[in-house]
Amino acid sequence: MGRQPCxxxxxxKKGPWTTEEDKKLISFILNNGQCCWRAVPxxxxxxxxxxxxxxxxxxxxxxxxxxxxxSESEEKLVIDLHSxxxxxxxxxxxxxxxxxxNEIKNHWNTHIKKKLRKMGIDPLTHKPLASExxxxxxxxHHEAPSAYSDLSTAANLHCPLDGPETFCTDEVxxxxxxxxxxxxxxxxxxxxxxxxxxxxxxxxxTWSSSSSSSSNSSVKAEEIQIPSMEWPESVSFWGMDxxxxxxxxxxxxxxxxxxxxxxxxxxxxxKFELF
DNA sequence: AAGGAGCCCAACCGCCTCTCT
DNA sequence: TAGAGAGGCGGTTGGGCTCCT
Numbered sequence: 209m210g211r212q213p214c215x216x217x218x219x220x221k222k223g224p225w226t227t228e229e230d231k232k233l234i235s236f237i238l239n240n241g242q243c244c245w246r247a248v249p250x251x252x253x254x255x256x257x258x259x260x261x262x263x264x265x266x267x268x269x270x271x272x273x274x275x276x277x278x279s280e281s282e283e284k285l286v287i288d289l290h291s292x293x294x295x296x297x298x299x300x301x302x303x304x305x306x307x308x309x310n311e312i313k314n315h316w317n318t319h320i321k322k323k324l325r326k327m328g329i330d331p332l333t334h335k336p337l338a339s340e341x342x343x344x345x346x347x348x349h350h351e352a353p354s355a356y357s358d359l360s361t362a363a364n365l366h367c368p369l370d371g372p373e374t375f376c377t378d379e380v381x382x383x384x385x386x387x388x389x390x391x392x393x394x395x396x397x398x399x400x401x402x403x404x405x406x407x408x409x410x411x412x413x414t415w416s417s418s419s420s421s422s423s424n425s426s427v428k429a430e431e432i433q434i435p436s437m438e439w440p441e442s443v444s445f446w447g448m449d450x451x452x453x454x455x456x457x458x459x460x461x462x463x464x465x466x467x468x469x470x471x472x473x474x475x476x477x478x479k480f481e482l483f
Numbered sequence: 484a485a486g487g488a489g490c491c492c493a494a495c496c497g498c499c500t501c502t503c504t
Numbered sequence: 505t506a507g508a509g510a511g512g513c514g515g516t517t518g519g520g521c522t523c524c525t
Contacts, residue, residue, distance in 0.1 A: 222495070224519095246510065262511075263494065298513060313514070314492055 221255040225264055229254055233261055234269055267310045274306030278315050286312055287320060291334040 221229075236252035242265070245258035254261060267273075278286065282304055289300045297309035297316075304312065316331075324331040 224493075244510085259496095259511080260494075267493075295514065309513070310493075317515095318491055 219255060220249075220257050222260070225268075229256065230264070230269060233264060237265060237269075263310075267308045272306055273308065277319075278304075278307070278312075282307070283315075283320060286316065287324070287334075290316065290320075290331075 225233075232252050232254055233248070236248060240251070245262040248254070248258055248261045249256045252261070256264075285303060286300055289303055293299050295313075297313045301307050301309040301312050321331040324334075325337070328337050329335070330337050
């Protein structure tokens with residue numbers, strides 16, 4: 209077959225997304241919904257390949273994304289699902305509302321793998337590690353098996369954040385502009401994207417780490433405004449105040465709440481409004 | 484204070500699968 | 505049925521950040 213890579217085209221940009229590009233992509237999808245990723249860059253005026261746009265949207269810009277570290281129950285669920293499904297991250301992600309396969313994959317590789325090894329469990333096979341050293345580790349950590357036995361509960365947790373408002377990301381149909389509710393949440397920003405950033409706060413308060421690396425986009429979230437964006441009419445249904453809660457478009461000027469404030473105030477509210 | 488090591492995660496790459504003709 | 509195109513998926517990488525010495 210020899211299909212050519214989609215990003216081979218000369219002139220297509222690679223690397224970290226800038227705020228401008230994000231704005232364009234968001235604006236386009238809000239106006240047109242998700243369709244035909246191949247055509248998106250052209251129609252949205254982006255010098256990116258469709259794949260890159262899709263990735264950026266699904267992994268980072270989607271309004272229904274949760275950010276931050278996985279909760280304990282989510283983690284257990286991931287481990288349990290991994291034992292059943294292996295590295296099928298998208299399938300695993302389908303059981304964790306608001307989480308992306310990329311996020312879960314990253315979390316697995318950086319946290320869970322280590323944890324399991326420490327517990328004397330082979331992260332690949334989910335069986336006790338064989339080597340003596342590892343076995344001795346295991347005997348030191350009697351909680352390991354029990355941690356696993358706990359997973360039986362986790363296993364029953366399909367969509368652990370059960371509630372009428374939850375859903376599995378893979379079940380989310382093609383999002384039409386009128387269906388998109390922009391949350392009053394830091395979901396679209398790294399401001400709360402990890403415990404690290406939330407606990408140690410300021411270090412990653414820029415719009416995105418990727419942005420921060422790009423020359424012209426090291427802009428604090430609060431500084432970014434998109435007043436000129438043409439939001440779809442339907443968006444006004446939720447009111448611009450709610451919309452402004454999306455950090456990067458929040459106005460932190462006089463009399464306006466900062467995104468953080470909005471988030472604190474509306475975090476729960478928007479979740480329920482959303483679904 | 485400096486700098487090296489390790490961590491973390493967004494983004495890329497290339498293959499796979501599905502759909503259409 | 506085979507080929508082509510598009511989206512999806514999983515593995516990997518690059519670079520910024522934090523921690524440690």
